[in-house]
Each structure stands twice: as structure tokens, then as C-alpha cells.
Amino acid sequence: MKYEAVIGLEIHIQLNSATKMFCDCSNNPGDDPNTNVCPVCLWMPGALPILSLEVLEKAILACLSLNCEIQGESAFDQKVYYYPDLPKGFQLSQAHKPLARNGWVEILDEQGNPKKLRLHHVHMEEDVAKLVHEIEGRVPISLVDFNRAGTPLVEVVTEPELKSPHDAMEFLKVLRNQVRYTGCAECSMESGTMRCDANISIRPAGSDQLNTKVEIKNMNSIHHVGDAIAYEIKRQIDAVNNKKSIVLHTRLWDPEKHVTTAMRAKFEGPCIPDPSVPLIVLTDTWLEKIKSLLPEMPGQKVKRFVQEYSLLHDEAVLMSSERGLSEFFESVVTLGARARMAAGRIATQLLPALKAHGQTLANTKVTPERFAGLIQLLEKGEINSSSAKSVLEKLFETDKTPGQIVEQFGFRQVSDTAELEKIVDKIISDNVSAVTNYKSGNKKSMGFLVGQAMKASKGKANPKVIQEIIKKRLA
């Protein structure tokens, strides 16, 4: 029998608010253990949780970026379970009245066609403490770090309608992009600010039943999610083919061995309304104010870049892929650089250079002003393409303007015909066989000759002018 997979994802995203969700402690889980703590997030008796307005705003922006319907009324529940990372015995979460419902994101399927994946809901919840197991000593001990306790999360729950590892990976990429755009979260699976659990079941292809699912945890990259889902689908199909039944449970992905292993029975604890955190009631006026804070999202931006700047669709998609990048691109264009040239140079020169220097657009010396200056020099023909690369390198090293760099290091392009004719004449006389080849119709030889001339000019010659002179001489 042919089977198909039914996949639903639950994604936890850590919001980057300044404070934790219910107290004023700093939201920096990576600091020295147990330094960002107070009676509220240590969950001491008598302390009461006060919901942070910033967290609420950021959670709503994240939901809006996923096209969700924000609920006029939402509320916190106590999700009860007993484990050392949760020493108060319940986690504040939104089980019965989530912050947002519905919503969707658009991905491209395996054939490259757009496909909408629907979200069931998005809710807020506090994170639990972190356990550190020290197993090396004579007596193994478990330590609890409360820096993460009470940090703000939103949990995105999809409808169970993803069909393949491809769907899941594409979904996560788009989700990450959309939420990052709002500036409310980093969404890095590698650093744990985005975590994904996958619920997987199989059924005969074409049927609409929902069979017993298995939950998989512990994937810390988008690729691991794809690999784990692919493994699990195969495992379940093999199991069913061998007449074994699928039991509801949780499995862990082992990234070294590329397998999932059974962890525990899936636990569903009770959820009761929390008596202390009040009902969250959003007025239309306030919600409109928050909506106005939502930046232009990638979908709209691509369209605008195509219309306004005449970028090709793929160029527009690339320039919109990250909010910081799109803003950098637009600044460069606003400062006078031609849009397509700017997009091309950013993609092929700047981004690889940033990567090589271990920098990002947010922390580099290469500001939009300096980069736009560089492109303008290129457009005006004051430098050629290869010098532009060298000037870019210098932009990373000094604080000088591109113009000053060109002067100081002599990158100015030579377009003076008389000077270039001398060089060309020498190249022609030095490369007899290439000249013969060119004359007998081998056009590739032209490239070789231009290259030799450029080399002779130490890269400063205007290649267009060189080519014209060679053509004229050999005509």
C-alpha cells in the first residue's frame, strides 16, 4: 500500500523583549547562571506575575506577521506538570483562549508553485528553567538555571496539513523570515531562540483519516527537522508494513546517528485558568496602533521593489529576504545608486565580503553612504569593476570615503586613449598567436588580449576602451 505523511509542527519562538514575561528581570538566558532572577521568576510563594506590555506587543506583531486573527480576549492558563525545570508545578500558557487564531504562510512546493499552509493558532507562554546535568562526578547531580525561567515565548501551532520534509523546511524558513522581519525575535534554531517539535502520522495515500501521531523533539536546525521527519515517516511505514502498531509517544532526534529514539509516553497535563493574570482585553484602537508598527513584510516589499526600482523578481526576492538587507538596499538607492546595479553588487560583492569578515549589515563599517559612494564611482566610470572589489576591501579597513581611497591607492580607471593605445600595441606585438587566432575567427582570443592589457595596466584600464582599441587595430 502507498502511504502519505500527515505532519503538524509546533514552533516555540523566544521573543527578544528587554525583560522576562512577568517580571523586570533581564531577558538574557545566556548570562551567568541564576543572575537574572527574582522572586517572581523563581516562582516563590506570594509573588504575583505581572504581564509585560512589551511582551504582549511583540507577541502580537509576531502573530500579525503570520496573518493571524488577533483575539479581542485571551487569557493565561496553568499547564500543570511536575519536573525539576518547573518547580512551581505549572507553566503559564494559553490553552483555552490563545492570543491569535488561524493565520497562514505561503511556501513554494516541490514544483515551485505557491502553496498556503494554515496555522491553527499562536499562543504566548513562559519558558521553564534550564537543567544542567553534571554526570562526571562520583554522584551525578542536576543543576537548575533560572535565567530562562519566565522568558517570553510564542508557540505557533500549524494545522496538520504539511505533507513532506520539504514542506516542513520551507515552512520554517518562511516563518523565520516573517517573524524576524518584525524585529521581535531572532528565530535561530541553532542558538535555541526557535525550537520545533514535529507531530507525524501516516495514512493510506488519499485518505482523510488522522492516525496516531508520534512527536519528535530535539532538532536544532531546519535541516535536522527535514531529516528527522524523513526518517520518522520511513520508520512508521516500515512498522506498519511489519504489522506493528504506532503508539502515541515522544521521540528524540539523534543528529549524530540520524535516527529518532523513543523518549517517553506523550504527556498531556491539565490546563486550568490562572486566577492571577487578568483576562487580556484588546481594544480596537490599541490594536490598530500595534498594527501600524508592523513593518512592510517581504511579500509586499518584493512587489514594490519590482514596480518602483524595476528589479527582476528574483533580485527583489533576494533584496527583501532580510529586513536589514532590504533597508540597506533602499538606503543605497535613495543615496543615488542605480537600483539594479546596487542589488547586483550587494548580492555578489558585499554579502560575500561581509561573510568573509565575519560581520553583518548591522555592525559593519560599510555603511549605506560609503557603499553608495562606491557604486556611484563605478557608474561614472571612475573605477572599473575589478578596482571596485579592491575599494570595497579598503572600506572594511579604513574610515575614508570611497573617493579618498581611490585617490590614495590609485584605483582611478584609465580611459585616456593615447595611454591605452601604447599598452594595446605592446600586447599585440607580444601575442602573435592570439592575434592570428582572433583574425581567423576565434572570438575568444579577444578576451585573452583584453585580459593581458588589463594586467599590463595593473587593473586600472577601462576594459571597454581597451576592447575598442584592439578591435580597431585588428580590423
Added chain:
Amino acid sequence: MESKIFTYINTSTLPESDGPMAGTSVIVESGISVANWPIDAQSLALENYVALEDATLIQRLRNAGANLKGRTFMAELGLGLDRDTCGDAINSGLSDVVLKTDTTGEARMAATASGCFGFKPSYGLISRFGLFSLIPSMESCGILSRSLETISKTIYTMAGIDERDPSMEESGIDQAMSQFNIPEKFQDGPLTVGLVRELNSAMGQERNKEFEQAVEKLGKAGVQIKEVSIKDFSLARTSHNVIGTVEASSSAGRFDSVRYGHRTGALVKNWNEMYIKSRGESFGTLVKAYLFQGGYFQYKNYNAFLDACRIRASLIETVEKAFETVDMIALPVSDKPGPTTQKPDTVSDFYDVFSLTLLANLTGNPAISIPGPVNDGNTRSALQLIGQRFDDARLIALAARISEIYTGGIHHEI
């Protein structure tokens, strides 16, 4: 004698003060945080836990010059009145005021047993920051005193918006606070007291003659007596039982014996065993039974919890409606002859004692108990008045008038 009444006596010297609470001594039950005082709520589960900071209400009393005397014995985690000594402290003149968390009627019942006034303020009038009880949605800082003036002054000092308690309602509090400064407004004018039509059917066959006589006395003194209907009155007890146990089960979840509280000395294989053994050794029978019931509704019968919440909402609505025609609702404090401080063995025994006080906890209304004309600790002859939410100042003022009629001022001369 003091050692039989107090679990903790404050020995630090009191700073000079001419604040409104100067000269007023206050005993603070062990479910309310006072910085550097033990706060074990009489449970091994909180053994050796010392409060890090003052509850907001304590901070306010301190600033007003109150003399914080110490802590008296209480029932484990404030559930009922087993071993409670706060009434003895009042009777022995050891304190003007006792602050006692009231989640089911504990402050009113303890006051009745010792022949003084017991008041439970509106839910949300006084900050819950620093309070620890098992039932957060019903907990109020209750107060016992022989003087209604002292009660009024103490409540006014403790009340008011606190940014550390998220469940306070600003508008209601503003209204409530503005009424404390105009007691003369309530001294004259006609009074209407409501009797709950469903009371008798809820109490079964046995009529409460003492209560009937008290009402009769009020009527003769010119108080208008009117019947009001509170449809789900007989379901209040069940609703409190289900919601109370469920919240308690969650609230007690934090007692893991790791950071404070008693930890088992038994050899254990893993942390689950440690939790189970430590909690098993810590909690008394009633608390265990109470938590078990909550666990049952949480895990096995959530629909019963939803029903209980619906009943609660309907009670809040019908009680509110009753105040369209009456100033106060009168109920007995208890339908059992007191004293009621003996140890209940089961949840059902516990609710038998508090069946008539729990309504105000469920609905969040203020309620006050007025002792009987003879100070014999008979809870049947004590009168309970319930006021409108955030109408606390008025309820205390009207209670003074009712008390004059009812007792003829006798109990003031103890």
C-alpha cells in the same frame, strides 16, 4: 500563655510614629509575608521559609505606624481553623487586630468563635502581593477586631491599588476608597436587609431559631426585611469545593522540598520519589484530601470544574442583582452550633463548617460577622452581613448600626 498562642513574637523595636495606625497592635497570620519573619503557613512544606519582603499590605501598615506583634497558630496552609489561636489572642487582649487570610470564611468564623467582629474585604480591594493561600481567586486579607472603627481604619490603611498585584480593578478600588472618609453618610436613613429565599432548603430540615430571632429583632427596630432570590445558592458549596480544590492542587504544586520546606530523610532513587515522599510526609490529612480532590477534577473531570465556574459566574450575577433592592444580605455565620475549631477529618466535614461563609469568597463580595448577644462562642447566633462589591466602607458602617440593635452593645463591654 503567650507561647501557647504565638508561633512567633516580634522582638524588634518599633520606630516612633504618629501615623494613623500608631498604637494599634496587629497579629499577622503566617500566610502573609513580613520581611525576615518565618512564613510557614503552619505546614512542613514551607518549613524554614523566611519571607524576603513585606506583603504590600504589611508595608502600608508599617508606614502607618502599626505595631506588628507576631504570628499565632493557624490551620495548615490556612485551610479551616484546626489549632487556630488567633481568637484567643484577641480575647486575651494580646492584640487589637488579627490579620487572617480568608478563603472560605476562616476570619469570620474565628471571630465568631471568640466573640469579636470578623471582616472579609472585597476581592481585589487589598493587594494580594505577599499573601500565600491555597485558593488565589478567593483569598482576601481577613481581619478580626473588637472594634469596627479599628477594622475600618486598618482596611483603609491596607487597601488601594498596587502595581504588584495584577488582579486589582482600578475603578472599583477608587470608588471603595472614596467611601472610607464619609462614615457619617451611612449613620442615618432607612436600612434594608435581604434574606435569601433559598436558605432554608439549602440548610435542610433544621431551622436556625437563633438567626430567625435576630432577624425578628432587626425588624422590630425598624430595619426593613426583604426576601431576595439567589438561584444557585444551594450549589455555592459544591462550586467552592471544586474550584477551591483545583486551585489548591495547582498552588501547592510548588512545594517540591528542594529550595525550602521539609525534605524526606528516606533513601530515594530519583526526584519523583523525593517529591512524593517529601510531600507525603509534609501535608496533613485534610490538605492531602483537599489536594487529591483538586487533582481528580484537574485530570479526570475537567467538565465538573467548568460547571463550577459557570455556577460561580451565575452566583456573582444574582448576588449583584439582589443589591438592587437591599443594602445587605443577612446569613447565619453557621448552621452548626459552635465552637467550630475542632479538627475536620474530611473535605466534607470542612465544608459543613463553612457552608454559609463561603458564598462571599466565591463571589468576591465583602462580608462581616457580628457576634451574638451573648459571648458564648455559639456560631449559630452570630450574624453575617454581605455587602456589595467595593462597598466595604458602607458595609462596616452599616454593620455598626445593625450590631447596636442586635447586641444592644453588650459585647463591647467584654
